[in-house]
Amino acid sequence: MAEPETPKAVPAARSDRSPWNWLLVIPIVLPVLTPLFNHDSPRLWGFPAFYWLQFLFILVGVATTSLIYQMTKKR
């Protein structure tokens, strides 16, 4: 795989691998576990749990992807 003769030596084996990527599973799995949040109560500001929990999952998604971005950013 290594290309030592390449003049503009791009580091030989670049990779996207990182243990942090496993965190991506959380926002993918959480929103599809409907039995977890398919309820009317408890309500929050009048929103049934079904709705405010799913809005909360948006924040979970943002938090995990932001964290992974920061941790795997090329410096």
Next chain:
Amino acid sequence: MSDHVTEIVVFTLLFLLVSGMGFVAARWRAPQNMEHLDEWGLGGRSFGGWITWFLVGGDLYTAYTFVAVPALIFGAGAAGFFAVPYTIVIYPLFFLILIRLWSVSHRHGFVTPADFVRTRFGSPTLALLVAITGIVATMPYIALQLVGIEAVLKTMGVTGESVIARHAPIIIAFAILAAYTYQSGLRAPALIAFVKDTLIYIVILVAVIYLPYKLGGWGSIFDAAQAKFDASPAPGDGITLNANNQVQYITLALGSALALFLYPHSITGVLASKNRNVIKRNMSALPAYSFLLGLLALLGYAAIASGVKPITDPATGKVDSNTVVPLLFDMQFPAWFAGVAFAAIGIGALVPAAIMSIAAANLFTRNIYKEYLRKDASPAQEARVSKITSLVVKVGAVACIVFLDPQFSIDLQLIGGIIILQTAPAVALGLFTRWLHRGGLIAGWAVGMGLSMWMLWQIPNAATGRAHFGGSAFPLSDFGFDTKRTIYVGFVTVILNLLVAVIVTLILRAAKTPDGVDGTTRDDYFADEGDPRIDRDVAATVDHTSST
């Protein structure tokens, strides 16, 4: 019509403002030479974080979503809220996929997903299938943007008796759109997206604060909705899901998420960004739109609480549920603000329509014209063919609306999402592994398509009384299960597609059938801004890479 004058004036002024911007956009971040597909079709592959955020956001969250999702909530309740988990799941799902696609496309100068498939699997046939699937799936999607504008126009009373009078405003709007897309390419929607999103954010923030205040708080809005669903005989409605539609909710959310970034226009937005970091950062910033979408969706309940009755088309006698949100604004807000909201929806249709027509045109140019009609086409010729094709695509979309029942476009789009999913094994999996044989991928595609059509054909629509293509929820009892549950067609067919691809691959490998040549190397999938481009300095780089 006279009582809507203020709304019409505000709508028209804002519409003209963005049209002007569309024409000026050609000079924005202007390149030396616009006569190249990279410039016209991908904005020079130079967009940074903010522009990409507006462009991709403006592209994924369309006018149709903004009117159709609340309409679904209005009619069916919780089941329509699938749009929220759907838009949550997309970004973590594609986080690692899109950066690889960007890198390999940057290296090789790919403009379309089919370009990638062509080089990766060495199969023009597979690439052609991907390209045609993309074009077929995109066309009705563009037509749906017109449905969004039409819902607004109907609410403002801008409708006429004859076919031409009824559609004249849309034809004019699209003629203007076609002209500035032709001139400015992807720069036009990128610039207009700023205005669109600013308007939409203002409108929605005002709406979610002001409407509950007027209607007695969110609690009573939800209660009003529950009361309506309790009174209705339909089995699947309610403000929470029931036993019968949970599987549908989950599979529809996952399936739609997987489909969204396979659409050629989404990929166009991604390839236009300047480096990998822009994409990664956007995967965490774009969910801001999901919040917006969720809030907008809930306006469907606000419409129930304020007693909105959707407009019935006098010509056909059909109820147009897409008019729910425009009517809500018309009822509850001062005319000038309703005008702003309508403009936001109308302009919201132009951004994605422009990007979609560019994406479809690029597919035709790269994967049909250059592949089969004129192999030695220069970049300038490619750009010219793409510009003209983008016009043809828009004329086609307008014709769909004018001469066919708009319901037909909605059906086609339903099919569109399911057929674009059938390109997932080649495009998405292909970015990670080349294990699947090109013959296996073609077989999987064919079987997936066939089953999709059969399943959709079986689904009736109780509300409109049509026997076929009535929705995407397939009753599991039709597979012989003893249940009332339904499942999303695309989810089933993409799994079968993959299964067939694997089996046929094993057979072809056992029979030692020759596989295509992989034109990419491992390192291509990690290239970043500043890495050499293979199509630019051809000879030298190719010599190196072919030896690996």
